[in-house]
Amino acid sequence: MKVGIIMGSVRAKRICPEIAAYVKATIEDNGELFSEKVELQTVDLQQIALPLYEDDDELIPAHVKSVNDYADCKTRSWSRIVNALDIVIFVTPQYNWGYPAALKNAIDRIYHEWCGKAAMVISYGGHGGNKCNSQLQEVLQGLKMNVVGGVTMKIPVGTVPLPEGIIPQFSAHNEKILQLVASCIEATKNAA
Numbered sequence: 395m396k397v398g399i400i401m402g403s404v405r406a407k408r409i410c411p412e413i414a415a416y417v418k419a420t421i422e423d424n425g426e427l428f429s430e431k432v433e434l435q436t437v438d439l440q441q442i443a444l445p446l447y448e449d450d451d452e453l454i455p456a457h458v459k460s461v462n463d464y465a466d467c468k469t470r471s472w473s474r475i476v477n478a479l480d481i482v483i484f485v486t487p488q489y490n491w492g493y494p495a496a497l498k499n500a501i502d503r504i505y506h507e508w509c510g511k512a513a514m515v516i517s518y519g520g521h522g523g524n525k526c527n528s529q530l531q532e533v534l535q536g537l538k539m540n541v542v543g544g545v546t547m548k549i550p551v552g553t554v555p556l557p558e559g560i561i562p563q564f565s566a567h568n569e570k571i572l573q574l575v576a577s578c579i580e581a582t583k584n585a586a
């Protein structure tokens with residue numbers, strides 16, 4: 395199964411790639427726990443650089459019937475990236491109790507591509523990002539995603555990269571992350 399790890403932060407200096415790399419390594423190192431082989435792909439919204447609705451798309455995404463209906467070529471390639479995924483893991487920081495605007499923009503650019511897919515949310519922040527975690531889960535439910543749950547990670551704020559010795563401490567989250575990935579796999583199989 396193809397699993398996308400979507401990074402929610404697009405800041406020039408950010409810790410999101412470090413958290414996403416930890417999540418990816420945790421899943422890769424425990425592949426034997428899953429009933430299906432997983433193929434992981436990290437998706438960086440900074441590189442995808444979707445515009446903020448400055449194109450001439452008239453249709454609302456929920457009314458789009460085919461990828462070719464998107465006027466903007468970056469939206470077409472974004473649609474294809476998400477369409478190819480079976481499972482989506484969102485890795486996002488909390489900003490002012492919410493999740494980053496760039497992530498909301500990327501979510502809102504498309505619609506059918508999300509529907510029916512299993513999803514989980516890994517948030518991080520000084521207090522773990524639980525506010526943005528629950529907000530994002532609610533939005534994903536609105537997109538008819540099958541949201542299996544979330545993980546909140548407390549991180550030291552204000553240091554990029556993360557201080558030495560912090561990543562090994564994340565192992566406390568391994569079990570929950572692996573459980574949620576297993577739930578995503580089962581949800582995807584049951585939906586097939």
Ligand SMILES: Cc1cc2nc3c(=O)[nH]c(=O)nc-3n(C[C@H](O)[C@H](O)[C@H](O)COP(=O)(O)O)c2cc1C
Pocket residue numbers: 403404405407408409410411487488489490491492518519520521522523551552554
């Ligand atoms: C605009 C902004 C708002 C933030 N608001 C919160 C917050 O509400 N709660 C929190 O725990 N941390 C907050 N933080 C701290 C971030 O979670 C922390 O800086 C984290 O490293 C950001 O992730 P990134 O480096 O991958 O962008 C905020 C950071 C920024 C830049």
